[in-house]
Amino acid sequence: MTEAKNQLSTMKGSPDQFRLASLMRFDRSIEIVRILATGVTTLLFWQGMAPLELLWLAVAVGLYPLVKIGLLDLIHEHKIGTEIFVTIATLVAVFGGETVAGAVLMVIILIAEFITELSTDRARASIKALIVSVPQVARLQEKGDERRVAISELNVGDVVLVRAGEKIPVDGTVIAGQGAVNEAPLTGESIPKDKSAGSTLLAGTLLDSGALDVRTERLGADTTFSRIIALVESAESEQAPIQKLADRVAAWLIPLVLIFLVGVYLVTWDVRTVVTLLIFTSPAELGLATPLVMIAAIARAARAGILIKGGVYLEALAKVDVMVFDKTGTLTANQPRVVQILSNRASLKEAELLRWAAAADRRSAHPLAKAVVEAAAQQGIPVPESESFEQFQGRGVKATVEGRIILVGNAALLRENGVSLAEVVEDGGRTPIHVAIDNEFVGVIFIADTLRPGVRESLDELKATGIKRLVMLTGDNRATAEVVARDLGIDEVRADLMPEDKVKAIGDLVAQGHRVAMVGDGINDAPALARANVGIAMGAGGTQAALEAADIALMTDDLRKIAGARAIARRAYRTIQENIFVGIGVVHVLGITAALLGWIGPIEAAIIHLGPDVLVFINSIKLLRVRIHGA
Ligand SMILES: Nc1ncnc2c1ncn2[C@@H]1O[C@H](COP(=O)(O)OP(=O)(O)OP(=O)(O)O)[C@@H](O)[C@H]1O
Ligand SMILES: [Zn+2]
Numbered sequence: 048m049t050e051a052k053n054q055l056s057t058m059k060g061s062p063d064q065f066r067l068a069s070l071m072r073f074d075r076s077i078e079i080v081r082i083l084a085t086g087v088t089t090l091l092f093w094q095g096m097a098p099l100e101l102l103w104l105a106v107a108v109g110l111y112p113l114v115k116i117g118l119l120d121l122i123h124e125h126k127i128g129t130e131i132f133v134t135i136a137t138l139v140a141v142f143g144g145e146t147v148a149g150a151v152l153m154v155i156i157l158i159a160e161f162i163t164e165l166s167t168d169r170a171r172a173s174i175k176a177l178i179v180s181v182p183q184v185a186r187l188q189e190k191g192d193e194r195r196v197a198i199s200e201l202n203v204g205d206v207v208l209v210r211a212g213e214k215i216p217v218d219g220t221v222i223a224g225q226g227a228v229n230e231a232p233l234t235g236e237s238i239p240k241d242k243s244a245g246s247t248l249l250a251g252t253l254l255d256s257g258a259l260d261v262r263t264e265r266l267g268a269d270t271t272f273s274r275i276i277a278l279v280e281s282a283e284s285e286q287a288p289i290q291k292l293a294d295r296v297a298a299w300l301i302p303l304v305l306i307f308l309v310g311v312y313l314v315t316w317d318v319r320t321v322v323t324l325l326i327f328t329s330p331a332e333l334g335l336a337t338p339l340v341m342i343a344a345i346a347r348a349a350r351a352g353i354l355i356k357g358g359v360y361l362e363a364l365a366k367v368d369v370m371v372f373d374k375t376g377t378l379t380a381n382q383p384r385v386v387q388i389l390s391n392r393a394s395l396k397e398a399e400l401l402r403w404a405a406a407a408d409r410r411s412a413h414p415l416a417k418a419v420v421e422a423a424a425q426q427g428i429p430v431p432e433s434e435s436f437e438q439f440q441g442r443g444v445k446a447t448v449e450g451r452i453i454l455v456g457n458a459a460l461l462r463e464n465g466v467s468l469a470e471v472v473e474d475g476g477r478t479p480i481h482v483a484i485d486n487e488f489v490g491v492i493f494i495a496d497t498l499r500p501g502v503r504e505s506l507d508e509l510k511a512t513g514i515k516r517l518v519m520l521t522g523d524n525r526a527t528a529e530v531v532a533r534d535l536g537i538d539e540v541r542a543d544l545m546p547e548d549k550v551k552a553i554g555d556l557v558a559q560g561h562r563v564a565m566v567g568d569g570i571n572d573a574p575a576l577a578r579a580n581v582g583i584a585m586g587a588g589g590t591q592a593a594l595e596a597a598d599i600a601l602m603t604d605d606l607r608k609i610a611g612a613r614a615i616a617r618r619a620y621r622t623i624q625e626n627i628f629v630g631i632g633v634v635h636v637l638g639i640t641a642a643l644l645g646w647i648g649p650i651e652a653a654i655i656h657l658g659p660d661v662l663v664f665i666n667s668i669k670l671l672r673v674r675i676h677g678a
């Protein structure tokens with residue numbers, strides 16, 4: 048929290064400036080003048096100091112924007128909004144002889160609309176402010192000299208210098224120097240990370256100490272930072288189902304309300320009661336109850352390094368009952384190491400087995416292949432080039448090395464290639480990689496990976512938030528998968544899956560009526576992420592692919608952020624329900640009752656009506672302060 052505040056005070060265009068700037072906008076000034084003019088005229092007329100004609104003029108001036116917005120909504124969105132209701136209420140009052148009441152109620156509504164608009168703008172501005180900004184100038188290194196240039200003049204490949212206390216202006220790689228970088232603005236991670244030659248840097252993060260020379264890789268709109276801003280900005284337009292429902296209910300209520308009002312008038316012949324009722328029967332506010340909550344929740348999450356791409360996913364995450372995890376790289380740390388080599392042939396030494404396997408695997412990008420190649424390098428084994436190479440998704444590789452056909456992969460790969468396996472090697476906790484030379488099974492390489500720190504706690508926390516079933520999907524073998532699952536308290540394991548099986552497994556869960564979230568790394572798992580109700584990608588700070596693939600992107604690999612995201616989502620959903628049922632529902636029902644009983648008139652109604660608007664606002668803004676674990 049405090050770090051975030053410090054960030055705010057150092058950024059260009061602080062929220063205060065932003066607020067001032069938007070307050071001073073031209074149309075805002077007109078609005079203020081309009082409110083003052085109509086208010087003062089009403090007051091003068093009331094005191095007998097102005098003629099009725101002047102009051103009519105004031106009413107016309109005040110109604111103008113309401114009629115305009117109301118008609119535009121009606122024509123373009125086929126929606127009867129608050130504006131139309133207020134216009135009707137004012138006109139009924141003025142022509143029914145309650146001119147002062149009509150004018151006062153109109154002024155109060157104008158003030159309420161003005162306040163709502165300002166606060167929504169501020170919430171929006173705060174989203175951007177929370178994720179801070181990128182500096183607009185950089186120190187460019189040129190022919191041994193340095194000079195300050197605008198970011199727009201930089202090119203990919205340029206070397207920029209960053210000194211302690213400065214913000215990193217571009218995405219790039221450190222080529223010289225050393226320093227500690229605070230990535231909190233992007234990831235919510237407040238512990239600074241040490242950076243030296245070869246480390247990657249993200250624009251918008253802060254160099255706490257040291258000095259770095261950075262080779263520019265991405266600039267301006269291409270930086271991860273800019274992508275995030277763009278995604279958060281578009282998040283608002285992704286309406287949540289509850290919002291659509293509120294809009295639908297509002298549309299459906301309007302004719303009923305109008306019939307009800309005509310009925311009341313025919314029974315009572317009382318203009319005051321009808322005008323008072325009009326204020327409390329406008330269902331348009333239903334539509335206002337959700338956007339502010341969504342904006343606040345998305346802003347809160349962004350500050351914790353959780354990127355939620357729209358209200359629709361916030362609601363979906365709140366309702367999730369089954370959570371599915373990929374194993375490798377999601378639950379495990381994705382740092383596989385070779386831990387044991389077993390040769391099946393007396394004549395074949397372990398080092399030699401590793402040499403064949405590494406030769407076959409050297410062109411594969413699979414993490415297991417990298418572990419094999421790395422082990423060979425560590426043992427100083429020279430690895431030959433392969434003559435041909437083929438990768439089988441979820442199976443392994445087939446390569447020709449020194450004229451011999453090498454298979455490296457799981458049992459299924461060997462069987463499919465007609466290699467008979469005397470016994471399937473399974474060993475809990477470690478992944479066996481089978482090796483065959485010229486269609487003969489020659490041995491197994493065992494690879495182990497460690498669990499991510501804090502996985503168990505994160506999963507327990509998720510269960511505590513009402514997730515009923517935790518499922519693990521993996522391409523790894525059953526024995527290894529089951530050991531991991533048992534360690535973590537996972538309820539259901541599906542092993543030996545091909546990538547398309549994972550997509551199908553999620554499809555089945557969705558078809559059974561579950562609300563499914565899928566957690567993966569976002570690179571290999573993109574189709575599975577897309578199939579789930581909510582796709583959550585980890586480590587999106589590292590790769591832009593992960594950022595694009597998911598509905599919710601975690602900027603670091605910290606699994607605790609999932610529980611954090613879930614907490615924010617549930618809280619937001621509850622707030623929306625509170626806003627609708629208590630803030631709007633209860634107050635309006637009470638207001639209608641009071642009006643029918645003749646306890647309140649139009650002016651009291653308009654004042655009381657400000658109550659729920661303010662409540663909804665405060666209730667929503669509270670979301671910005673939700674405490675979540677690990678952020
Ligand atoms: N390049 C490779 N070298 C060796 N074995 C491989 C290779 N590619 C795949 N395999 C074998 O195929 C299995 C399935 O691979 P896949 O990539 O589908 O899953 P994974 O990465 O092990 O696990 P997860 O599905 O949890 O991410 C691996 O466990 C391994 O036995
Ligand atoms: Zn209301």
